[in-house]
């Protein structure tokens with residue numbers, strides 16, 4: 001992945017140098033949208049201001065940042081810095097074509113790590129698994145639960161056979177948990193109602209962390 005130039009070769013003005021961290025023993029895999037410039041410079045996922053907020057959230061779920069980084073896997077839908085948005089506000093959202101070019105890497109990562117909990121951070125990441133019309137408000141605070149019988153489906157970006165849940169299940173299984181993007185550019189996280197949904201998501205993550213010793 002670090003040597004990949006597929007998007008550059010296809011004419012996209014990205015900064016090559018895939019950003020990801022962790023190893024295949026991780027039991028939590030976090031998928032963000034794409035790295036920002038500070039992440040690209042130091043080759044560390046969620047290193048900038050988005051990371052500060054993300055790790056404040058994860059601290060509420062009981063994960064200390066260094067411990068989370070050491071034990072879990074962090075990657076993104078596209079792994080190279082996509083550059084600034086033309087408007088000058090924030091970074092460019094990777095196109096569908098770039099997402100498609102990077103998808104085989106994400107597939108391999110999922111299959112290698114095979115996580116117990118898949119944490120989707122931001123709309124772009126969520127929509128790799130959930131239907132395209134999914135609204136954050138419909139999913140934040142819940143999880144998709146996969147029993148052992150259907151666990152493989154999440155490795156193929158499919159929710160088939162999974163069940164929408166709001167708490168850890170009695171049966172052992174795997175979970176997809178969505179979170180909004182922690183970027184300050186996202187206004188979604190500002191409303192009181194949405195903050196409540198985020199708190200539900202973090203409480204669910206906290207229960208998953210303790211139940212499975214994550």
Ligand code: SF4
Pocket residue numbers: 001004005006007008014016017018078079080098101102105
């Ligand atoms: S974003 Fe993915 S597919 Fe595109 S150049 Fe980087 S690693 Fe390759």
